[in-house]
Amino acid sequence: MIKVVRGNPTPEELAAALAVVQIRAAAMAHSSPGAPEPPAEWSAPARIARHLTPRPGPRAWARTYWPG
Template sequence: MIKVVRGNPTPEELAAALAVVQARAAATAASGQAAGPPAPPAEWSAPARIAHHRLPAPGPRAWARTYWPG
């Protein structure tokens, strides 16, 4: 349902606005895009994939091993 909240459109203006809304809805349906929430991010970008090892033990060279374990 569409409700005009401000102004007084002519029937032609209202028909044009409805045509745009319907065309947009048809294009979205034709492209297969869902109107739902976006897809979750891919697993390759998960921070847990990088930090799956234990943190290094504290010591004199621990600063060098804080990001990439091994």
């Protein structure tokens, strides 16, 4: 049972909220409980290390601090 605690939603707003809850519940029912979720792309180490790091060389110490 869903109960409105605050506010006074219109029938259209209430129907939209219930539709979202029903769709989410149906999606959860269709997912297999034992299957692991794929890792999130935003935390992938490959995404973080896409930029080339400066190669060591005679002036490598200067490139680590000064831009350019």
